[in-house]
Amino acid sequence: MHRHFKFLLTFILLGFTLYPTSSFAKEEVTEEEIIQQRMSYYVQFDELLIPWHFLAAIDQYERNLQSVRKDIPKRDGFLSIQFSDEYWSGALNPAKEDTKPETISYFGGMGLDGNNDGIASPKDDEDVIFSMASYLAKYGTTDEDFKLALWEYYGSEEAVNQIFTISTLYRHYKTIELDAHTFPLNTRSDYSYRGTWGANRGWGGRRIHEGTDIFANYGTSVVSTSYGVVEVKGWNQFGGWRIGIRDNHNSYHYYAHLGSYHKDIEVGTIVEPGTVLGYVGSSGYGKEGTSGKFPPHLHYGIYKFNGRTEWAFDPYPSLLQWERQAKSKKQ
Ligand SMILES: [Zn+2]
Numbered sequence: 001m002h003r004h005f006k007f008l009l010t011f012i013l014l015g016f017t018l019y020p021t022s023s024f025a026k027e028e029v030t031e032e033e034i035i036q037q038r039m040s041y042y043v044q045f046d047e048l049l050i051p052w053h054f055l056a057a058i059d060q061y062e063r064n065l066q067s068v069r070k071d072i073p074k075r076d077g078f079l080s081i082q083f084s085d086e087y088w089s090g091a092l093n094p095a096k097e098d099t100k101p102e103t104i105s106y107f108g109g110m111g112l113d114g115n116n117d118g119i120a121s122p123k124d125d126e127d128v129i130f131s132m133a134s135y136l137a138k139y140g141t142t143d144e145d146f147k148l149a150l151w152e153y154y155g156s157e158e159a160v161n162q163i164f165t166i167s168t169l170y171r172h173y174k175t176i177e178l179d180a181h182t183f184p185l186n187t188r189s190d191y192s193y194r195g196t197w198g199a200n201r202g203w204g205g206r207r208i209h210e211g212t213d214i215f216a217n218y219g220t221s222v223v224s225t226s227y228g229v230v231e232v233k234g235w236n237q238f239g240g241w242r243i244g245i246r247d248n249h250n251s252y253h254y255y256a257h258l259g260s261y262h263k264d265i266e267v268g269t270i271v272e273p274g275t276v277l278g279y280v281g282s283s284g285y286g287k288e289g290t291s292g293k294f295p296p297h298l299h300y301g302i303y304k305f306n307g308r309t310e311w312a313f314d315p316y317p318s319l320l321q322w323e324r325q326a327k328s329k330k331q
Pocket residue numbers: 209211212213298299300
């Protein structure tokens with residue numbers, strides 16, 4: 001608990017005050033201020049023993065969904081947590097958009113008044129974060145309690161897994177600023193790649209090619225492009241020795257055809273941009289250990305979970321950007 005109180009103290013000492021949500025205007029607020037403001041919402045429930053990273057992870061998960069789903073409106077405010085009318089007001093409440101705490105409570109809704117203004121509004125950041133913290137508090141404060149609360153709320157194992165991963169990263173790094181990325185190979189090593197999205201390749205079988213092939217010499221180090229947790233490690237008939245990493249943006253990064261793994265990488269290992277995962281090889285397309293059926297290369301793919309399904313998207317534009325950034329840093 002010490003760490004959390006330290007956070008709380010830091011914020012008090014820095015004299016943070018809550019901006020009223022109504023005067024929120026994104027143009028006038030810097031990214032740094034947005035992050036500080038969000039943190040101030042997350043840390044205030046430490047006395048309820050709800051770790052800040054639980055609330056921060058749910059908020060980030062919903063922000064991720066809103067950035068890729070056209071059928072979910074983007075919430076206006078510092079926070080992205082959005083309740084359905086049914087959850088907020090209570091399923092049988094005749095007032096679908098009820099903001100009266102008494103009737104919401106009567107109909108079993110989750111909506112609460114977090115700032116004592118007599119109104120429980122899903123448009124108010126303070127009401128929203130207080131309602132979510134109170135929901136989590138009903139289940140308890142351990143990781144297992146958190147997972148159960150998420151399961152009951154989202155009804156999806158993937159959602160639980162994704163949110164728990166974000167929470168793990170926030171707890172480990174003690175910050176929500178985990179947006180840095182890098183190129184998967186050292187930009188000083190010999191390599192070549194081009195946009196091959198959807199190409200029907202010789203070693204891609206009949207499936208559409210979901211990713212980018214980066215050709216390089218055997219043994220070239222492969223590094224993580226993002227912050228994340230290792231979710232998958234081992235042999236796959238097509239991918240050979242591969243690694244799958246889940247990040248804080250609902251994305252799953254897939255590194256395939258490795259020659260070998262770095263000794264420290266196991267399922268559950270926390271990685272960051274630049275952490276060595278393994279080494280370029282030509283494994284795959286056969287039974288375990290098959291190698292040399294194609295030139296050595298890293299196959300890199302990104303899959304995004306949108307709350308319903310996981311879909312592949314073209315990593316090529318991101319690779320170009322990360323390569324540029326990595327090269328300019330080295331100059
Ligand atoms: Zn490939």
